[in-house]
Each structure stands twice: as C-alpha cells, then as structure tokens.
Amino acid sequence: MPAVTRLLHTRYRVNDIAASVKFYTEALGLKVSRQHTSPRGAQLVFLQTPGSAEEIELCQMPAGAAEPVKVQSDLTHLAFEVENLEAFAAACAAKGYPLSDGPTVTGSGSVIAFLDAPEGYEVELIQRPRVG
Numbered sequence: 001m002p003a004v005t006r007l008l009h010t011r012y013r014v015n016d017i018a019a020s021v022k023f024y025t026e027a028l029g030l031k032v033s034r035q036h037t038s039p040r041g042a043q044l045v046f047l048q049t050p051g052s053a054e055e056i057e058l059c060q061m062p063a064g065a066a067e068p069v070k071v072q073s074d075l076t077h078l079a080f081e082v083e084n085l086e087a088f089a090a091a092c093a094a095k096g097y098p099l100s101d102g103p104t105v106t107g108s109g110s111v112i113a114f115l116d117a118p119e120g121y122e123v124e125l126i127q128r129p130r131v132g
Contacts, residue, residue, distance in 0.1 A: 085113055
C-alpha cells in the first residue's frame with residue numbers, strides 16, 4: 001500500500017497575518033521562508049522551524065472571502081521543543097508574550113507550558129527531561 005513520505009506543512013488561517021508573523025518570528029524564532037498571494041487572493045506566509053523540514057503556513061483570506069477566524073478553546077495546537085523552558089518563557093514575556101498556562105511537570109518528567117498566538121491558537125512549549 002502506498003504511503004506518504006513526509007509532512008510538508010501545517011496551515012493555520014489567521015485574521016491578521018502581520019501580527020501572526022510577528023508572533024511566530026519574535027516569540028518562537030521561526031524564519032519566513034517564502035510568501036506570496038494564492039490564485040484565490042489569499043496572503044500566504046510560510047515559516048521554517050529550526051531543526052525541522054516542516055513548515056507552518058499562515059493564510060489570510062481576502063476581505064469578505066471568509067468568516068473571521070474564531071479558534072475554539074483546546075481545538076488544536078503546535079508543539080515545540082525548547083532547551084530551557086524557564087529561560088525561554090522569560091524571554092517571551094520580556095517581548096510581550098507571557099505564558100498562558102504552566103509550566104507544568106508531566107508524568108514523563110517533561111515540563112510543558114503554553115503561549116497564545118494572536119487568533120487564540122495555542123503553542124505548546126516542551127522541555128524534555130534532562131538525561132544524566
């Protein structure tokens with residue numbers, strides 16, 4: 001049976017693409033890899049995650065082409081690994097992006113916390129247990 005070979009990108013529709021790009025680049029350190037306007041007139045920005053081939057695609061539809069984005073609580077989230085959650089959270093807070101939940105130690109020994117992106121999408125930060 002044929003199978004997919006890899007995940008290429010995950011798309012999130014947003015209301016304000018500039019605010020979302022600012023959040024993902026300033027708070028998380030992602031880099032804009034490309035941007036363009038789709039044939040339907042949507043503004044698209046692709047963000048590269050350090051250490052990963054997958055991208056995040058942000059999409060803002062043209063005015064009047066779609067209902068505004070209203071993210072329901074706990075619908076979906078992106079998860080990113082960080083080396084030091086305490087230091088990462090402090091740097092985010094200094095830039096105006098405080099944690100919305102956590103930090104919390106999990107049963108596996110990981111420490112997790114959350115940030116909220118502009119439309120209310122959750123971003124999970126995970127510090128894996130230190131070995132040794």
